[in-house]
Amino acid sequence: MDEPSEEVGLSVDVNGVKTNYHDLGDGPPVLLIHGSGPGVSAWANWRTVLPLLGRAHRVLAPDIVGFGYTDRPAGLVYGPDVWLEHLLGFLDAVDVPKVSVVGNSFGGALALRLAIAAPERVDRLVLMGSVGVPFEITPGLDAVWGFEPSLDAMRNLMRVFTYNGSAVNEDLVRLRLDAATRPGVHEAYAGMFPQPRQDGVDLLTLADELIAAVPHETLIVHGRDDQVIPLSNSVRLLELLDRAQLHVFARCGHWVQIEQGQRFAALLESFLAEQAAV
Template sequence: MSSPTVAIDPQSTSRFVDTPKFRIHYYEAGQGHPLVLLHGSGPGATGWSNFQSNIAHLAQTNRVIAVDMPGWGRSDTQTAETGYDHPSALIDLLDALGLSRAALVGNSLGGTTAVEVAHRAPERVSHLITMGVPFPGQNYYSAGNGPSEGQKVLEEAYRQPTAENMKRLVSIMCFDPKWATDELAELRSAAASEHTEHLESYLKRPLPRPYFSLQPQQLREINVPTLAIHGRDDRVVSYENSLRLVSTLPDSRLLLLNRCGHWAQIEHADEFNRVTAQFVAQA
């Protein structure tokens, strides 16, 4: 039987570390094999807002590091000079923290970062867990004829980060409206307002999207144990993306959740926490 979950707050777990290009903020709790939690995109996304339902539970068995990636939260932003290379930034973070190997757990954009690192530096990745990850092919970040419904709302929230747009953003991320709380919308709104330079950086980023560049043959080379988790009702990134992932990566499996949107770690926190801890312990 696992021990009771210890209450963890964002102040006591807050940390900073300097890497060659960025000062990166993260939240840290627990001991054991490291789990690096990587948030998705969207204005106001942070390691805490994405994973506040998971950190305390996972920290019972593992050293948990929930990162504000460059361009988000309290970390430095990205510019044309620094580039928009999240995988390199993550490898630099692992080096700065003295982590030779870690399990990477990535939601959406964070999932693409994790997949890229698993290809570039497989010796640094013990396990790969993705939630709602976009994966190249048909309906990649789209609805087949343009951006997905959720992606349109996300982009509008970047252009106009009003309270109303933040509420629309958290609502479209969830299947059940009860999870799209005013508190979560306010948390993301406050984070976005505190660092408007991140919003400007995102809107100035080069197109096509700079965060994922692997080709199909490169993806087939990834042999890290992989668990893809996806919501059947995801309106941001269709679950077909994770079907392609597990049909491409040789050592992978899929957990498809009904009545679940883009945030499996929030809407189905208990199941997400349980299967993540078990996968890392056993795989």
């Protein structure tokens, strides 16, 4: 099968790992960190946001090592430290010393980790349906991380991501299943979050005092009807982060950027524009 051209963007060497990424627009740089669903890539996660945000920003969206069309080095044991090192290496490789960071779900935990490990490299922080605080794994997230490839399983999973399934069509289901079953992709994915999958949640969790020390202006976004990551996560982040604000979309599931794409992009543009005015 030919690689879907839209998902394959530019390529850069990051510490020996051939990394697929998208680079769109001009202006203050923004790094988009995707989530951890089966078949995910930066393009699949952010395709609706890239052109909107790219009107006033340089938007960088890499496939994190182990995901999408970035190489999956043989024998690499995936985990938060590996993913953080890859993200920092990516910023070095594209010569971006400081960037605003938008993290979705699993990517939110990595965005937080980046802000904690290298605060001088982060302007503003956006956390969307984010992991990073303690919670009991939801049936939705357990289904995401425990995905076994089939058309029905992917169809059901796409419905879990959304409020009422209206954002899901058969073309999207087949596209994501094809992406999730490319050679080597599912094998790598299955090894990232093995049972008991609560361990995966705990591995991505950061200590309260580390989160509370994050100095950056932070926008927290969540869908009220999210079945994958509980809204209580974002409420807890609001309690911990001193310079944070929380926006909740009603009638919206885990895919805020797709179900509320125009409103989400406008919210992002407004929040990031404050950075330029400071």
